[in-house]
Amino acid sequence: MTAARSRSILVLGGARSGKSRFAEGLARDTGCEKIYFATGRAWDDEMRTRIEAHKADRADDGWTTHEEPVHLVGALRSLDQPGRVILVDCLTLWVTNLMMEEGRDVGADGAALAASLKELEATVIFVSNEVGLGIVPENKMARAFRDHAGRLHQAIAAEADEVYFIAAGLPLKMKG
Amino acid sequence: MTAARSRSILVLGGARSGKSRFAEGLARDTGCEKIYFATGRAWDDEMRTRIEAHKADRADDGWTTHEEPVHLVGALRSLDQPGRVILVDCLTLWVTNLMMEEGRDVGADGAALAASLKELEATVIFVSNEVGLGIVPENKMARAFRDHAGRLHQAIAAEADEVYFIAAGLPLKMKG
Amino acid sequence: MTAARSRSILVLGGARSGKSRFAEGLARDTGCEKIYFATGRAWDDEMRTRIEAHKADRADDGWTTHEEPVHLVGALRSLDQPGRVILVDCLTLWVTNLMMEEGRDVGADGAALAASLKELEATVIFVSNEVGLGIVPENKMARAFRDHAGRLHQAIAAEADEVYFIAAGLPLKMKG
Numbered sequence: 001m002t003a004a005r006s007r008s009i010l011v012l013g014g015a016r017s018g019k020s021r022f023a024e025g026l027a028r029d030t031g032c033e034k035i036y037f038a039t040g041r042a043w044d045d046e047m048r049t050r051i052e053a054h055k056a057d058r059a060d061d062g063w064t065t066h067e068e069p070v071h072l073v074g075a076l077r078s079l080d081q082p083g084r085v086i087l088v089d090c091l092t093l094w095v096t097n098l099m100m101e102e103g104r105d106v107g108a109d110g111a112a113l114a115a116s117l118k119e120l121e122a123t124v125i126f127v128s129n130e131v132g133l134g135i136v137p138e139n140k141m142a143r144a145f146r147d148h149a150g151r152l153h154q155a156i157a158a159e160a161d162e163v164y165f166i167a168a169g170l171p172l173k174m175k176g
Numbered sequence: 177m178t179a180a181r182s183r184s185i186l187v188l189g190g191a192r193s194g195k196s197r198f199a200e201g202l203a204r205d206t207g208c209e210k211i212y213f214a215t216g217r218a219w220d221d222e223m224r225t226r227i228e229a230h231k232a233d234r235a236d237d238g239w240t241t242h243e244e245p246v247h248l249v250g251a252l253r254s255l256d257q258p259g260r261v262i263l264v265d266c267l268t269l270w271v272t273n274l275m276m277e278e279g280r281d282v283g284a285d286g287a288a289l290a291a292s293l294k295e296l297e298a299t300v301i302f303v304s305n306e307v308g309l310g311i312v313p314e315n316k317m318a319r320a321f322r323d324h325a326g327r328l329h330q331a332i333a334a335e336a337d338e339v340y341f342i343a344a345g346l347p348l349k350m351k352g
Numbered sequence: 353m354t355a356a357r358s359r360s361i362l363v364l365g366g367a368r369s370g371k372s373r374f375a376e377g378l379a380r381d382t383g384c385e386k387i388y389f390a391t392g393r394a395w396d397d398e399m400r401t402r403i404e405a406h407k408a409d410r411a412d413d414g415w416t417t418h419e420e421p422v423h424l425v426g427a428l429r430s431l432d433q434p435g436r437v438i439l440v441d442c443l444t445l446w447v448t449n450l451m452m453e454e455g456r457d458v459g460a461d462g463a464a465l466a467a468s469l470k471e472l473e474a475t476v477i478f479v480s481n482e483v484g485l486g487i488v489p490e491n492k493m494a495r496a497f498r499d500h501a502g503r504l505h506q507a508i509a510a511e512a513d514e515v516y517f518i519a520a521g522l523p524l525k526m527k528g
Contacts, residue, residue, distance in 0.1 A: 010520065012519060012520055013308075014306065014307075014308030014309040014326065014485070015308035015309075015312070015322050015323065015326055016308055016322065016323050016325070016326020016327050016329075016330070017308055017326055017329075017330075018326075018330045046316075130309050130366065130519060130520075131310060131311050131312075131366075132309075132310075132365075132366030132367035132368055132369055133190070133309035133366040133367075133482050133483070133484075133485035133486060134309060134311060134483060134484075134485060134486020134487065134489075135310065135483050135486060135489045135494045135497070135498055136483075137310075137311045138491075139314075142311045145311070146311060146367050146368065147367065147368050149368070150366065150367055150368020150369055150370075151368050153368075153369075153519070153520035153521070154368070154369075154370045154520055154521035156520070157520035157521050157522055158521060163520055163522055165519050165524075167188060167306060167329070167341050167350065168186065168188055168306075168329035168330055168332070168333035168339060168341075168350070169329070169330035169333050170333055170339055170350040170351050171350075172341075172348060172350060172524060174519065174520070174522040174523075174524060175522050189484075190482065190483075190484030190485040191484035191485075191488070191498050191499065191502055192484055192499050192501070192502020192503050192505075192506070193484055193502055193505075193506075194502075194506045222492075306485050307485070307486060307487050307488075308485075308486075309366070309485035309486060310485060310486020310487060311486065313486075313487045315490075318487045321487070322487060343364060343482060343517050343526065344362065344364055344482075344505035344506055344508070344509035344515060344526070345505070345506035345509050345510060346509055346515055346526040346527050348517075348524065348526060
């Protein structure tokens with residue numbers, strides 16, 4: 001295995017767009033040791049079922065799984081090593097978790113994450129849902145969520161080496 | 177008319193994105209005999225009005241219309257001929273209809289459709305709505321619908337020769 | 353300052369996609385006198401806060417602000433001059449305002465706007481929200497809104513010299 005140049009990559013897409021599968025392919029192609037970084041919390045049975053299905057898909061495929069719903073920046077630092085690729089799946093669940101924690105400033109957390117990318121020695125791949133292309137939600141919390149997600153995507157994309165938009169499993173390269 | 181090479185094409189886009197008009201242009205450019213394959217069912221007056229408006233737009237423009245809301249794979253086979261182009265409008269209405277039928281496995285139907293593409297001698301063009309780029313719907317049925325639609329798009333896109341994403345009437349070519 | 357060739361440009365994107373910032377950069381790059389054309393009306397405190405935040409962002413940055421919620425075509429004509437760039441932010445708010453006015457035909461207003469573009473001597477940049485890529489809204493007014501917005505985008509894109517789709521602050525050029 002040759003040491004791959006460390007990169008940061010954002011993979012954006014809609015629900016069931018194949019963004020996680022595309023990101024897994026990018027991770028595999030690095031030839032690095034693969035860390036799957038899950039941000040999801042099981043709030044109900046539906047989500048628990050989805051999380052377990054994803055885990056089963058990765059089983060026997062060489063991934064080490066790490067779970068951390070809130071403290072993403074610190075956890076990335078603790079996992080950071082040359083020769084590793086860390087796939088963070090996904091940023092939108094992280095935003096949801098931050099919004100549930102009392103007293104957090106989601107924008108500041110996002111800025112800290114964006115600022116940390118240049119220091120990482122591992123390649124890091126962020127998967128996230130684009131959620132801002134529908135009608136304005138009637139629910140105020142949903143509006144705040146898509147504002148937070150959109151701003152985070154801009155902040156990460158500005159620092160990332162590569163950005164992809166995924167639809168129907170196919171990538172459009174937007175940067176890099 | 178020269179015999180065009182048979183192709184399968186997926187045209188994805190949002191509501192009122194001009195995806196049907198773009199697909200009709202692709203069909204016209206083949207020079208083949210044009211079959212318009214409508215999957216829609218009129219559930220209410222609003223939808224009936226839309227369907228009739230679409231039919232009127234195609235009137236006197238050389239299209240033969242075929243309607244089948246559920247048994248898409250079999251109907252495509254029965255219409256299949258070299259020198260024909262079949263425009264299926266649209267996959268998302270087909271998914272809706274499948275979900276309304278008792279005891280169907282939407283994923284299996286989608287996989288059967290994807291698998292059938294290589295055998296067709298006609299050029300087939302699928303129009304479908306991208307519905308996964310907004311906020312997670314509160315309605316469980318709506319969430320299931322967008323999961324089904326997203327998985328179907330991935331399955332069709334993997335087999336299709338060309339895939340387009342349409343916005344504001346303009347195409348982004350994603351494959352082919 | 354050299355006289356820039358007059359162009360018409362459509363910048364489409366989701367909520368918090370960075371579309372206004374991208375459009376402001378396009379305007380700055382023309383080297384022309386900058387007019388910020390706001391179509392928004394403050395319906396509630398949340399929107400008032402957003403509008404004021406946007407104004408503050410543009411403060412001390414060389415923009416003259418003009419506000420007109422309904423009579424866009426006439427106002428553009430009255431502001432039209434060579435050597436000017438007019439940034440209209442945004443078309444979706446204009447559609448909302450037209451829908452609130454009694455007795456207006458939104459489609460006719462949109463067609464008149466599209467038809468006026470060729471006559472303008474200023475460069476005009478339209479910012480608009482793509483809202484048609486989520487689940488069909490249950491609310492009938494919301495469905496009518498996204499139909500109007502989608503048709504307007506197609507009409508403007510057909511006449512515009514350049515069209516961009518923005519995600520995560522990054523542009524995909526769709527035309528020009």
